[in-house]
Amino acid sequence: MSTQADILNDAVADIGQQYYWEPSPNTLYAWATGDIANPAAQLGTTSELAINCYTWPLLLAVNRGYLTKANVKSIIGKTIDNKADKTPYAFTTSSVTQLWTDWKSFPGSWWRPRAGDLVFFEGLIGGLLGHVAISTGNIVHDESEVISFGHGLTVPQLTAVARTTIERIRTGYLSIRFLTPSWP
Known part of the structure; x- marks a missing residue:
């Protein structure tokens, strides 16, 4: 199985699971x-250890052993330091990964996100991290x-x-954008 499939399976298993949410990545960054x-398994279980939509997939990867504290620190650091249009690239180490955008304007499902892709919703608040979800x-x-x-x-x-x-x-x-993360 691929890491994306494992993360997706864990996300599906998490449906209905409740976590404490906050709008910043501070808790996971502080952990890292x-x-x-x-x-890491305790993150999200109390209001003091709240997580958000973009740290939740990272936490799934941490719990699987795919990301270390150093990886998480790097990813969150890059998302904070990069210009808004580069933010999703922090989730991948591949130089050939494409960040697809405006997917709905293409006919059929060819340009839709694949299973395990991270989907970024660009908002006025949060830029490309306005919301992050995992495609099934x-x-x-x-x-x-x-x-x-x-x-x-x-x-x-x-x-x-x-x-x-x-x-x-x-x-x-x-806008909506998506990419296949390459967990280090």
């Missing part, structure tokens, strides 16, 4: 830098299915991982 001593690769009633955590939230709270579609989330976002 050693400022939080709790094991499934087409349901001509909509691209994703597993999402924390979509639409603005204040810290307990919320569940959910199965939805890009089309249901898309409203209010400027």
